[in-house]
Amino acid sequence: MAWIILIISGILEAVWATALGKSEGFTKLWPSVVFGVALVASMGGLAWAMRTIPTGTAYAVWVGIGAALTVGWAMATGDESFSFVRMLLILGLVGCVVGLKPVGHE
Template sequence: MSWVILIVSGVLEAVWATALGKSEGFTKLWPTVILGVALVASMGGLALAMRDISTGTAYAVWVGIGAALTVAYAMIFGGEPTSIVKVLLLLGLVGCVVGLKLVDTSH
């Protein structure tokens, strides 16, 4: 269950990071509200997951999921330039996150 919580928390990291950009310095209400809710939920989920998953692995997975989804969202919807190299690097990042899950020995 800790891994599910960690993955959801990583997705929520991408949500709050994207909302942070859309809040335009906290001047827009709804992106700021979304940022706050997603940030608290993401950090709370990370903390819960770290009860059973080592700190280094949990943090790396959380950041990796959040970073990959944030960049992917920006490439699809936000005007971030897309290239084959960027896509391959994102796939490599996702592969590393999966690899960390596969080699994790904590229960």
């Protein structure tokens, strides 16, 4: 269950990061509200998952999911340019994060 919560928290990290950018320095109401709600939920889920998943592994997975989804969403919506090199680097990041699960516990 902790892994599912951690993955959801990573997704919420991408939500709050995107909303933060769209809030234009907290000058737009709804992106700012989405940012606050997603931030609290994301951090809460990370904290909950870290009760059973080692801190380093949990944090790396959380950041990796959030970073990959944030960049992927920005490329999909046209906010950032797409390139195959960027996509390969994101896939490499995801591969490394996925690799942490089987080697996380001894």
